[in-house]
Amino acid sequence: MPVKAQMQVPLLDLKAQYADIKQDMDQAVHRVLDSARFIGGPEVVGLEEEVARYCGCPHAVACASGTDALLLSLRALDVGPGDEVVTSAFSFFASAGAIVNAGGRPVFVDADPRTFNLDPHRLEAAITPLTKAVIAVHLYGQCCDLTAVKAVCDKHQVFLIEDAAQAIGAEWEGRRAGSVGDFGCFSFFPSKNLGGAGDGGMITTRDEALSERLRLLREHGARPKYYHSLIGTNSRLDALQAAVLRVKLRHLDRWSEKRARNAALYDQLFEGARLARPFKDPRTRHIYNQYVLRVPDRDGLRRHLTDRGIGTEIYYPVPLHLQTCFAPLGFQAGDMPQAEAAAREVLALPIYPELTDQQIRYVAACVREFTDPL
């Protein structure tokens, strides 16, 4: 029997966000159009300074995407053929793709079954004399165990890159994501807590020399113009994006707090339900880029919610070690059991700040209708 959705709840509603800040956004865009300064300039420099301050890191270098933030960081460390870079088996593709694009070899570590982040207890076993860096992902907006990960990196003298694409403003024991490792890589993809009107990225670092190297690499290694000391690429952030992001950055904490309140309401409504709620590590500030449930019949639940007008997403259906393009690395199903189980069972619910309590109650009721039938 066809079901009638009582309301529509999309996974994300960027039109609602725009309606809230329209005047400031339109002004910012017009400011750039009037200035005709589209590449570099005060908007980009202003955003770099503001993100550096926000992340508690002295330097921030804007670039074209979160993927490029990872790639430029690896290039800045001279990662290349013969180098291994350790990362999580359960992440967005870029965390591993960037390693191969830099010329290195990805080495995967299984996920912690509660946070879905890289399991720090398995990290040390993945380090070899060829390891040059670790890319530690802060999945869904919650930092991985940076104390444990950094201790292993320091012990083995390998670089630590934080993939904070989903975690701007997240904290580990009071320190902002991106301020603990050698680099913090951020994405401004529109669905992120701080999302642009297109692609964008940023790299934070405490090391001034490395920040200068990143600036060179993102502009074909040229300084002065047309004199190339390095082979870099074109990975600049547009002034239009920077202007939009500067407006949004002023609202970021309010939005992330609202996401956390939405998560708390879901948590309460799922009390006693036959599902696993997201685990929040008490040592973190979780910014809830995603609110991810874990259920055995994930695909059934997804269909049930789609029929009721509710948007959901699977982040991610295939763990990285089993992606077809990585077949030459020789992994088999069963090699990373936690990442593989997560890929079968996770489902992200709408969590965006503009959600009303009524929408959250509706989503939770529909979930429980499926997981806890009377």
Ligand SMILES: Cc1ncc(COP(=O)(O)O)c(C=O)c1O
């Ligand atoms: C964990 C993670 N790393 C890297 C990226 C890449 O960012 P971008 O899409 O801006 O290239 C993303 C984007 O979704 C991500 O979630």
